[in-house]
Amino acid sequence: MTPYAFETTGRNRATLITVLVVWGVLALAVLWLDAAPWLMAVFALATVPALIDLVTGRRSGVRLDPEGLHWFSGRRTGDIAWPRIAHIRLDTRLDFSIRASAVLTTGRKVRLPLEATPPSEDFEEALTSRGIKVERHHFSLLG
Numbered sequence: 001m002t003p004y005a006f007e008t009t010g011r012n013r014a015t016l017i018t019v020l021v022v023w024g025v026l027a028l029a030v031l032w033l034d035a036a037p038w039l040m041a042v043f044a045l046a047t048v049p050a051l052i053d054l055v056t057g058r059r060s061g062v063r064l065d066p067e068g069l070h071w072f073s074g075r076r077t078g079d080i081a082w083p084r085i086a087h088i089r090l091d092t093r094l095d096f097s098i099r100a101s102a103v104l105t106t107g108r109k110v111r112l113p114l115e116a117t118p119p120s121e122d123f124e125e126a127l128t129s130r131g132i133k134v135e136r137h138h139f140s141l142l143g
Contacts (some may be wrong), residue, residue, distance in 0.1 A: 004126035005094035006118035019075025020045050021052065060116040064126055069102060073113035080110060087133035090120050094139055103135075 026044055029035040052058075063086035069080040084104050091099040098120045100112040117123070124134045 003066075004064040005114075006063075006122070007059060007060065008115070009057050009059050010050075010115070013058035015050050015054055019050050022047055038084045058115075060113060062112065062116055062118055062123070064130065073116045076113060078102070078110065078112075082130075082132070085132060086141075087135055088127055089117050089135045090124065091135065092120075092138045094134070 023044065026034075026035075026040040030037050030040050058074045061071065062111065063070045068079055070079045072076065072105075080102050086105045086107075088105050089101045089103055089109070091101070093099055097114065097119055099114060099115045100123065101109045102112070103109050120136075124136075129136050
């Protein structure tokens with residue numbers, strides 16, 4: 001069984017482009033629509049987490065090895081041994097992001113950090129090749 005690893009960083013092109021587009025739209029709203037600058041500044045505060053990711057380059061990811069499932073995101077880490085996992089649940093949310101949860105044999109759910117979740121197709125393939133059951137749920141509001 002070969003180990004599977006996925007790693008990403010907050011310092012990426014998509015984050016930078018998103019922040020620049022939001023700032024551009026807010027600037028245009030001030031210049032062309034005569035929007036209140038203080039109000040646009042409040043909206044710009046929504047970009048602070050993305051700016052922190054850009055500056056710090058916070059790493060996150062998932063690793064599957066013979067012992068179990070391991071994840072990290074910034075200072076947060078977690079490990080679950082394979083015998084404790086009943087199945088992995090992959091939920092497609094309304095914004096098309098994938099939320100991964102390890103459902104334990106006790107019935108408790110352990111959610112993987114969103115930023116550490118790998119692309120769903122690769123992750124599902126890696127899990128099923130290890131004999132781990134994967135449940136997919138699309139566009140559920142609760143879960």
